[in-house]
Amino acid sequence: MSKVLVVSDSHGLTKELEDLRERHLNDVELMIHCGDSEMMAEDKVMNGYLTVKGNCDFGNYPLETTTEVAGRKFFITHGHKYSVKTSLMNLSYKAAEAGANIVCFGHSHLLGAEVIGGTLFLNPGSIRLPRGRIEKTYVILELVEDKVKMSVYDISGRELNDLAYEFAL
Template sequence: MRLIVLSDSHRNYDALRRVFCRHMDADLFIHLGDGEEELDLLLTQFPDLSARTWHVKGNCDYDSMSLPVLTLGLEHSHRLVATHGHNYGVNSSLEHLKALARQNDADLALFGHTHVRCARYEDGLYLLNPGSVSCPRDGMPPSYGIVDVTEQGILTNIVPVTPRP
């Protein structure tokens, strides 16, 4: 099972579209907030992706009715929790996020908000912030995440959003 994880597109429709188009065969797409407007536009242009696309509300997704936290069961008895992160203090610590994951019996926690990529494994929990597909704050190129869930376990990767050829 392959998940494409994006965050913080901040009205950069082109970057969002490039990532989706590169991974049309993915099982799930998860947007971690601050980009609901362009995500809605993309889904009107590619309606067949709607059933495979999930998102959470970010602090800049004004007037959004989306939930701030998403929990999903995955293949091979894995479970994820996804949130933008601003309500869990991810700028200073991941402890509240880890507590959220434990409360939801998740072994994968996805978050955004900081625009800084992060991929860690701590105490049986995979933590992934894919960075920002449009405006990273870590001096690295814009990025997104790929999560592969297999019988052997979970593999997380952060990859750059490459410019149009």
């Protein structure tokens, strides 16, 4: 069993990213930041996060990246180059091309998760400026055999139990 933390759109927050890292460092295998940190890649607050470049970012981040955890291939991007505020179609084409099982993205600040064509698309929302809900959210995915369990947390670390979901993948 492996756990992956996914956060996005922190827009300049530093203490909150440090708190997240300290809170979960020992219980997750990977921490992903889906862009718009507004921090330079060299900034110590970004240590430990696998990060991509958002439309509000400068510095030396990749536009997108892939990684593998527990036999699942992750495709990570901010989403602005794939018009995710309008549709997930462009991103789903790219995910298929990349052979991704799980796609992590941000940009819209809307918390959401859905399976399209056997691939999980996850937007953890925003820990600074959420849209669609009042909670400032991030997500932890638990990868267990043929399931992915999603737990949603607010910025204080409180689990939002009514948003937990299990995907067969």
